[in-house]
Amino acid sequence: MHCEMTKIWLLALLFAIVNVPRVYAEDALTYLNRNGVDPESYIIQKFDRSDVVLLAEDHAVQNNLLFVQGLIPKLYDAGVRNLGMEFGAWEDQETLDALLSAPAYDPQAARDLMYSYNVAWPYREYQDMYRAAWAFNRGLPEGAEPFRILNLSYRYDWRHFGVGDARTPENMNAVFAKGTPDMYRAEVIEREVLEKNQKILVLTGTVHAFSRFEMPVFNSWSDHFCDVVTWTLGNRLFQKYPDRVLSIALHQPFPARANSGRRLVSPANGKIERLMHALGGGPMGFDLDSPVGALTDSSSYSICDAGFTLRKLFDGYIYLAPLADLEGATVDPEFFTGRDWKDIRQQLPDPDFRGETGSLDALKKHIHDYVNLKWRYADVLSEH
Numbered sequence: 001m002h003c004e005m006t007k008i009w010l011l012a013l014l015f016a017i018v019n020v021p022r023v024y025a026e027d028a029l030t031y032l033n034r035n036g037v038d039p040e041s042y043i044i045q046k047f048d049r050s051d052v053v054l055l056a057e058d059h060a061v062q063n064n065l066l067f068v069q070g071l072i073p074k075l076y077d078a079g080v081r082n083l084g085m086e087f088g089a090w091e092d093q094e095t096l097d098a099l100l101s102a103p104a105y106d107p108q109a110a111r112d113l114m115y116s117y118n119v120a121w122p123y124r125e126y127q128d129m130y131r132a133a134w135a136f137n138r139g140l141p142e143g144a145e146p147f148r149i150l151n152l153s154y155r156y157d158w159r160h161f162g163v164g165d166a167r168t169p170e171n172m173n174a175v176f177a178k179g180t181p182d183m184y185r186a187e188v189i190e191r192e193v194l195e196k197n198q199k200i201l202v203l204t205g206t207v208h209a210f211s212r213f214e215m216p217v218f219n220s221w222s223d224h225f226c227d228v229v230t231w232t233l234g235n236r237l238f239q240k241y242p243d244r245v246l247s248i249a250l251h252q253p254f255p256a257r258a259n260s261g262r263r264l265v266s267p268a269n270g271k272i273e274r275l276m277h278a279l280g281g282g283p284m285g286f287d288l289d290s291p292v293g294a295l296t297d298s299s300s301y302s303i304c305d306a307g308f309t310l311r312k313l314f315d316g317y318i319y320l321a322p323l324a325d326l327e328g329a330t331v332d333p334e335f336f337t338g339r340d341w342k343d344i345r346q347q348l349p350d351p352d353f354r355g356e357t358g359s360l361d362a363l364k365k366h367i368h369d370y371v372n373l374k375w376r377y378a379d380v381l382s383e384h
Contacts, residue, residue, distance in 0.1 A: 003225045007275075028275055035286060039318045040071055042285025043201065043248070044078045046316065051244040052189060054312065056209035058252035060329040060371050063320045065125035068203055069132040075201060076136065076147050082193055082200035082283035083133070086208065087126050088151030089117040090188060100134050101146055107131070111335055117153060119347045120354070120363060122335030123371065150192055150200065152185040152233075154178050156349065163351045183206055186236040194241060204233060211247040212357035213313050216304035218258070226304035248285075248316040253323060253380045254299035262379040266323065268295040268310055273322055282319040288316070289347045324381055328371025336360060 037045070046053050057064050073084070088096065088334065092113050099109050110127040130149060137146045141344035160174035161167070178184055185208070193200045207215060211234035229235075238245045253264035266273055275292070276282045287290055293311025302308030310317070320326075336344070341360050348357060359361045369375060 005229060028271075028295065029278065032275065032279055032284065032286055035058050035290070036279075037286070039067065039283050039285040039320060040074055042318060043071060044074050044080075046077075046246050046248070047074065047078055047080055048197055050246040051194060052202060052237055052241070052246070053200075054202045054204060054209040054211060054237075054245065054247040055318075056206040056247060056249045056252075057203055059205055060099040060123050060125075060136050061250075061252070061373070062125055062327045062329045063325075064250045065123075065129065065329060067318075068201075068319060069125070069129055070082045071201070072132055072136050072147055080199040081145055081202060082148050082150055082198060083129070084150045084185075084189060084193075084200050084202040085126070085129065086152055086185070086204040087114065087121055088114075088149070089153055089155045090184075091155055092116050093151050096130070096149060099130060100137055100149065100281065102134070105134050111332065113151075115335065115339070117155065118150070118349055119339075119344045120349065120367065122367060123329035124332045125329045127332065136350075137297045138327055150188060152188050152202070152204070153181055154184055156181075156189055158349050158351070159346050159352065163356050165352070167352075170208070180231070182231060182233040182236060185233045189233075189237065190240075194244065206249065206252065208233040209247050209249075210234045210313075211245050211302075213247075216301065219304070224304070228304065238364075246315045248318060250323070251316045251317070251319045251323070251326075253377055254297070254301060256379070257303060258299065264377060264379045265299050266380050268297045271295045272310075272317070272319065276319050277322070277330070278280045282321060283331070285318045287316050288313070292317070297352075323343070323377055326373055326377075328373045328376075331364075331367055331371060336364075 043055075052204035053066070075083070075126050095109070096113055099106060099113070101345065107127070110130045112257065113128055113130070114121055133147050135151050140146065156175050157177060158175060161169050164172060187202075189200060189202065202209070210232045212234065214230050217227050217229060217233065218225060234247050251267070256262040256265045272295070276284065288311040290311075293309060295310050297308055297310055297313070301313055305312070321332070344360065344363070345357070348354060348363070354366060357366065374381065
């Protein structure tokens, strides 16, 4: 009787805090109780019917990166021999392959590989993805196929675009001389994985991981003033290989709608956090083709769809911890050692996002601010 009363009390609390109709909250809670699994097992299960699993990350979150590092042995045992990373240049793939099979690990080589792609990405947990793969490969029997990390991008040339410049076909073609990044990444995955009948887990930024979902954008010339982006990495792969591609989100804030006075909002208007709190806080992986996916969301992803729900956004979801408990990645203090500021400054990526950076000290401040999640997620954390 005590257990039954406790259950009734928890359900009543859940309906109050989730602020959705009782049937949806109860169905979502029941579904998660019965079907939620540990995140590692959840990822591995998805390769039973898919060859490409796109894992959508908010960049430089330590929890996410440690999670993926820990997946490597289980991926290998499941026949998944490739991890694709947005942060890495294909021009350096031979060097990366050599690092992961070397007798001794070279941390400076890892720094150089990351710097080669992005001169302002000194976050240690991305470099440590190489170390984790190297350590795993060292334990394989002689002659066994190694675990491989694929650099999905190439070296861009940011000398052609400065702070305050408008983006034009001319300067973007100069920066991205080998084509749009997502077109290039899709070609690498198709050539190196799908055409070889292999499988891959792809760690990439959230917007690149959309597969079925077509990201809405404001367009003053379009009916209802809405248009959609159909050429993300995930879109390209899904359009060509719809039965081989899945997309899964790592728990993260979503961008807020324009003119809302905020930058970020909690997924499903905070209902994911509240559901998981009622269940004890996770971690958990679960499908969105479920009552959880029926939860509504009013982030910027919903601007063209008044009835927008989570299931329209991703196939699955991984909740590692509440947003308040996520930690930023670690800044490598040796990343810039021996680097020339003039070389760094001319290749700083996305200057319209980063703003004017007049010195290495100013760049380092920006880098440290970025991994201060209490600052970065301030809009969302104030909700909870």
